[in-house]
Amino acid sequence: MxxxxxxxxxxxxxxxxxxxxxxxxxxxxxxxxxxxxxxxxxxxxxxxxxxxxxxxxxxxxxxxxxxxxxxxxxxxxxxxxxxxIGQPRTLREHRIARGLAPDDVARTLGLELAAYLRMEETGDWRGTDRQAAVLAALLDLSIPDFATVTGRDPKLAELLRSAVTTRWQAYVRPVAKLLPLDRRLLEVTLQELYDDYQGRMVATLSWGGGSDGSDRSGREFLDRILDLFWTRVSDRSPGV
Structure with a gap:
């Protein structure tokens, strides 16, 4: 051998x-x-x-x-x-999966090659909203991939946690500014997540789990908030 x-x-x-x-x-x-x-x-x-x-x-x-x-x-x-290539995760992996050279992507986005390569290496998207839209079309990104590649996941998760723990109605607009999703779809999804979270908290207490059990159930739900959000969106809009 x-x-x-x-x-x-x-x-x-x-x-x-x-x-x-x-x-x-x-x-x-x-x-x-x-x-x-x-x-x-x-x-x-x-x-x-x-x-x-x-x-x-x-x-x-x-x-x-x-x-x-x-x-x-x-x-x-x-x-x-x-x-x-397996399932792409990063900006660089999505570019490679599409068979594109970095200078071609940079040119299409109107960026200097060095600036674009820094974004790939650091995972820190610094482009404008217009450039993000061009990038999504160029790399044929799904909306979840778009959120990940442009670094919007942390902000999205923060908004979703606030939506399910306070008043979900106040977070429809901020989430809509991050993602190109139908407003009605967002309203229904946020309300469902809110109802699910609040229902779990009440159910845990009513089962005799006490505040510790309620806190644990709530933390687990909030830790999975992004996956739960995209699952609900996909169920109602399979093309996303």
Whole structure:
């Protein structure tokens, strides 16, 4: 067996989420063995360290390809990079999944390349609302992904916690300013979350759980508030 050795990944350049089962499935569909993939990576893509064991390690999830390795692997397997990427989480991962170069995204957004790359590396979105809308269209982001990539999750979670613990009606407008969602959908969702939270608090006390049990139930609900919000929104608007 060939040893698995490769150069250390560059700082601040982790590989995107890798869909290991998809890589194995695509290789098998082409009738290639790991040794064939490794040979093509060495011969055609300038990866002298590529071995069958490295390919197997990728497919088993023991190692994740770097961005450059992923590009090369996609070339060997005759597929797009997006087919080898798992669920994107960050701005950089969404860009890679769409097969876009950073300078193309920066140019479309009207940003200097260095400024855009800083946003990718730090996860700190500094663009305007107009640029955020262009970004969402360019990367085909769902609304939950849009909120995550543009750094709106913490503010959204804060608003939602306040909505379910005080008066939900006062938070429809602030949430609407963060997210491009129908106002009526927001009203129904916030009211449901409020009713659910308040009902849990009352039920815990009525079951004899005491204030400690009520506090614990409330904290668990508030900790999951983002997931609960998006689940309710998706149930009422499946396309979101």
């Amino acid at each position: 060939w040893p698995v050795r490769r150069p250390r990944a560059l700082p601040n350049q982790p590989g995107p989420p890798f869909n290991a089962p998809a890589a194995q499935r695509l290789r098998a569909a082409l009738g290639m063995g790991p040794e064939h993939v490794a040979r093509d990576l060495r011969a055609s893509y300038g990866m002298p360290y590529a071995t069958p064991d490295l390919v197997i390690a990728w497919e088993r999830g023991a190692l994740t390809p770097t961005s450059s390795e992923l590009t090369s692997l996609a070339g060997v397997l005759w597929c797009s990079q997006g087919e080898l």
